[in-house]
Amino acid sequence: MAPTGHTHEAWAESAAEALSRAGYRRGGARAAVLEQLDAQACALTAYEIEAALRGRGRAVGRASVYRVLEELHELGVVTKVELGQGQARYEPNRAEHHHHHLVCDRCGAVVPFDDEPLERAIAAISRKVDFEVSEHEIVLHGACADCRA
Ligand SMILES: [Zn+2]
Ligand SMILES: [Zn+2]
Incomplete structure (x- = not known):
């Protein structure tokens, strides 16, 4: 860290x-x-x-x-x-600004998000399956609020 x-x-x-x-x-x-x-x-x-x-x-x-x-x-x-x-x-x-991305498949908007429980879940999985995770990338696809309006 x-x-x-x-x-x-x-x-x-x-x-x-x-x-x-x-x-x-x-x-x-x-x-x-x-x-x-x-x-x-x-x-x-x-x-x-x-x-x-x-x-x-x-x-x-x-x-x-x-x-x-x-x-x-x-x-x-x-x-x-x-x-x-x-x-x-x-x-x-930037280690201190680690984040993931939301992608709107309609307008192409890319929005960063971060979530501590998600990071902890990845660490827990890494221990459970005995795999040393060096990096991870999470992309959630869908529709942004503007495109749903
Ligand atoms: Zn959109
Ligand atoms: Zn980003």
Whole structure:
């Protein structure tokens, strides 16, 4: 578990260090993508990340956005989320902000949720079946309140 007081800056910092250790240069596209990920509350597609960068006046080419996201995913500092929408989404891997996703299959909305009893249930299953769970991902599909109205 992350110590209390762990901040957003700590994620960006450790992600930048992981890139340096792996021999990647800091700056340019990598710095812009890290900054964008750090500002995200949840997972976005590479296309949405590219658009957000453009909106912040930090335009980065699509190929570079994809390349940097894959580098960060391989280094384990970014989680790649497959929500059954045909496009992977990416979000910072923050131990202290662990969450899961609700997906509206009508409008495509993605909403994060977290639930302590659910986490405890996964730990209990891990003990019961004697399996060391290194990561888990829960996606609930359905219809959001707007789409049901
Ligand atoms: Zn998320
Ligand atoms: Zn919806």
